[in-house]
Amino acid sequence: MKTLIELDNLKVHFPIGRPRLFGKSHKKLKAVDGVSFKIQKGETLGLVGESGSGKTTLGRAVLRLIEPTEGKIFVRFNTEKVNLTDVSRKELRRHWRHMQMVFQDPYASLNPRMTVKEIIGESLLANNLASGRQLDDKVVYIAGLCNLDVGQLGRYPHAFSGGQRQRIAIARALVMRPQFIVADEPVSSLDVSIQAQILNLLKDLQGELGLTYLFIGHDLSTVAYACDRVAVMYLGQIVELTSTKQLYYTPKHPYTEALMSAIPSLDPEISIQNVILEGEQPNPADPPTGCPFHPRCRYAQKDRCSQEKPLFREISKDWFVACHFADTLQLKGAL
Amino acid sequence: MKEELKLELKHLSISLKIDDSFVPVVNNINLKIFKGKVLALVGESGCGKSVTAMSLLRLLPKELKIVQGEILYHHDRETPPVDIATLSPTGREIRDIRGNKMAMIFQEPMNSFSPLHTIGNQIMEVIRLHRKKSKRQAREIAVEFLKKVGIGDPEKAVDRYPHTYSGGMRQRAMIARALCCNPSILIADEPTTALDVTIQAQVLGVMKQMQKTLGTGIVFITHNMGVVAQMADDVAIMYMGEIIEQGSVMDLLKNPLHPYTKNLLKAVPQLGDIETRKRLKPIKGSVPSLFERPSGCAFSPRCEQMIPGRCDQDAPPQYQPFKDHFVVCFLHEKSSGMEGR
Numbered sequence: 001m002k003t004l005i006e007l008d009n010l011k012v013h014f015p016i017g018r019p020r021l022f023g024k025s026h027k028k029l030k031a032v033d034g035v036s037f038k039i040q041k042g043e044t045l046g047l048v049g050e051s052g053s054g055k056t057t058l059g060r061a062v063l064r065l066i067e068p069t070e071g072k073i074f075v076r077f078n079t080e081k082v083n084l085t086d087v088s089r090k091e092l093r094r095h096w097r098h099m100q101m102v103f104q105d106p107y108a109s110l111n112p113r114m115t116v117k118e119i120i121g122e123s124l125l126a127n128n129l130a131s132g133r134q135l136d137d138k139v140v141y142i143a144g145l146c147n148l149d150v151g152q153l154g155r156y157p158h159a160f161s162g163g164q165r166q167r168i169a170i171a172r173a174l175v176m177r178p179q180f181i182v183a184d185e186p187v188s189s190l191d192v193s194i195q196a197q198i199l200n201l202l203k204d205l206q207g208e209l210g211l212t213y214l215f216i217g218h219d220l221s222t223v224a225y226a227c228d229r230v231a232v233m234y235l236g237q238i239v240e241l242t243s244t245k246q247l248y249y250t251p252k253h254p255y256t257e258a259l260m261s262a263i264p265s266l267d268p269e270i271s272i273q274n275v276i277l278e279g280e281q282p283n284p285a286d287p288p289t290g291c292p293f294h295p296r297c298r299y300a301q302k303d304r305c306s307q308e309k310p311l312f313r314e315i316s317k318d319w320f321v322a323c324h325f326a327d328t329l330q331l332k333g334a335l
Numbered sequence: 336m337k338e339e340l341k342l343e344l345k346h347l348s349i350s351l352k353i354d355d356s357f358v359p360v361v362n363n364i365n366l367k368i369f370k371g372k373v374l375a376l377v378g379e380s381g382c383g384k385s386v387t388a389m390s391l392l393r394l395l396p397k398e399l400k401i402v403q404g405e406i407l408y409h410h411d412r413e414t415p416p417v418d419i420a421t422l423s424p425t426g427r428e429i430r431d432i433r434g435n436k437m438a439m440i441f442q443e444p445m446n447s448f449s450p451l452h453t454i455g456n457q458i459m460e461v462i463r464l465h466r467k468k469s470k471r472q473a474r475e476i477a478v479e480f481l482k483k484v485g486i487g488d489p490e491k492a493v494d495r496y497p498h499t500y501s502g503g504m505r506q507r508a509m510i511a512r513a514l515c516c517n518p519s520i521l522i523a524d525e526p527t528t529a530l531d532v533t534i535q536a537q538v539l540g541v542m543k544q545m546q547k548t549l550g551t552g553i554v555f556i557t558h559n560m561g562v563v564a565q566m567a568d569d570v571a572i573m574y575m576g577e578i579i580e581q582g583s584v585m586d587l588l589k590n591p592l593h594p595y596t597k598n599l600l601k602a603v604p605q606l607g608d609i610e611t612r613k614r615l616k617p618i619k620g621s622v623p624s625l626f627e628r629p630s631g632c633a634f635s636p637r638c639e640q641m642i643p644g645r646c647d648q649d650a651p652p653q654y655q656p657f658k659d660h661f662v663v664c665f666l667h668e669k670s671s672g673m674e675g676r
Contacts, residue, residue: 191379193621196617268567277537
């Protein structure tokens with residue numbers, strides 16, 4: 001399989017606190033701190049983690065909607081491999097045709113003063129890719145693909161329900177015929193019966209158009225359903241990355257284990273056996289030394305985990321874990 | 336020992352008043368909440384579950400009126416119950432119940448505390464209002480409850496302001512505030528929807544423990560079936576203001592009867608499906624607006640087993656195909672004795 005996106009030690013640091021008298025602020029919030037992974041063409045890579053773990057920042061940084069502080073983003077939309085962090089702003093726009101985003105809240109992401117047709121067609125106009133009759137045709141075609149009622153394209157977003165709005169947002173992302181889509185919690189704000197419609201739509205579109213997704217979510221069952229591989233994020237770092245099945249059933253990182261144990265089972269006879277996480281996620285502005293998870297980890301060994309930062313390493317084929325004891329720990333997965 | 340009935344809703348109907356017309360929002364619902372039991376109220380947005388919850392404490396906005404029915408609160412086994420529906424929403428009697436005998440946890444932990452007062456003061460306010468305690472005693476109780484819900488270093492945390500608490504901590508502090516007067520009923524309106532799974536597990540654990548140790552009866556409003564399976568004793572499914580199916584959590588999840596309940600369970604991804612990659616089955620269409628209520632059974636336009644000429648014409652009555660398992664659907668007409676509505 002072909003690698004479409006490759007992140008190499010990507011970092012996004014935000015300056016915080018008051019700047020010193022001479023010079024810049026010295027404190028930094030490391031929202032994304034050294035993330036490396038590859039996304040293959042045609043796959044859906046899930047990204048899960050608690051709020052504040054840096055999922056959304058990472059998702060945006062991949063598209064350079066937030067400028068990365070350090071690291072490289074390689075994309076291979078045509079035959080050549082391009083480092084996205086090297087290109088100029090102007091050139092970036094050209095690459096954006098191939099990579100689009102679907103946002104979390106369809107009530108906030110659609111301009112209420114534009115008709116649906118204008119919303120979907122805007123990016124084509126802005127890039128001079130179509131106009132007039134051709135534009136209409138393209139918009140209608142994509143709207144149809146997203147199961148929108150083509151007769152209603154002249155209406156404004158307020159006339160649509162949450163599920164329909166998310167379809168509009170997906171149509172807007174697809175109209176440029178991108179190869180890669182970052183979907184940031186695309187179903188979190190929707191009702192359960194509507195979630196299934198959108199998840200199925202995303203799957204169908206992937207099959208028809210050969211799309212590649214980075215699917216950000218915090219609902220673990222939804223992510224399991226939607227994704228081929230899943231990456232778990234904690235305090236700006238990826239702690240585990242492997243196939244959905246392996247990650248959910250046989251996790252190798254203690255944090256993944258804790259996440260999996262917290263999923264409420266649909267079977268009332270199976271009661272949750274929580275691997276209770278002690279305390280809260282630490283303040284990302286002041287992360288712990290060594291392994292970021294060690295203060296909450298029940299397997300942590302005093303000297304090593306608090307001192308030495310574990311490497312994000314491949315413990316077996318396509319299975320990456322950042323834990324010193326990944327090879328020896330026997331962890332429980334979700335049922 | 337027989338279960339102790341604490342709260343009973345009888346034929347409760349609530350309508351939205353627009354000019355001079357009434358649009359039904361909650362339609363003729365019957366529920367019973369017992370001491371130490373958890374009743375889950377499940378449904379999609381707009382089905383009337385939050386309105387029902389608000390009505391129990393008479394917190395409804397002016398536009399929403401209780402047009403019919405009773406909300407009976409049982410103080411104890413001896414005295415006759417109080418009908419909350421007839422009380423004045425600002426009167427002394429309801430204020431004696433609200434926050435004291437019956438307390439509520441809201442969905443948004445971020446907006447449910449005043450940013451101008453410490454968490455401790457906001458818990459102490461409730462205690463001082465309902466229980467004759469000195470400031471120092473109230474403070475001790477506040478610390479004790481913060482400790483019970485698992486807030487670290489409660490002696491210090493009690494004097495901190497809400498903005499220093501994380502979402503999960505605030506939600507737990509809200510549980511502490513709701514439970515500090517030992518209410519016999521706790522109404523929790525989507526208490527974990529805004530939280531991460533790990534924090535959700537913590538909060539659910541705290542609620543479960545409180546229910547066991549203090550014998551609190553809980554009305555748990557949610558749309559997450561997994562949470563229902565883990566928390567509830569009994570479940571009522573709501574659709575467009577009506578309870579369409581009701582039963583014990585085992586019966587309802589293992590043997591759902593109403594097509595809507597079945598669909599709802601099929602529409603959520605399950606972990607067991609990772610290998611099979613089974614396709615989700617969404618429910619077609621979306622919930623109709625309150626103003627365009629379909630005739631007959633409200634679910635009929637979205638139902639795959641709809642009987643033309645029947646379901647879209649007549650409103651189905653309530654059937655009881657199994658003991659303590661009710662369903663409002665014509666498909667179960669033959670298999671059961673009918674119970675009038």
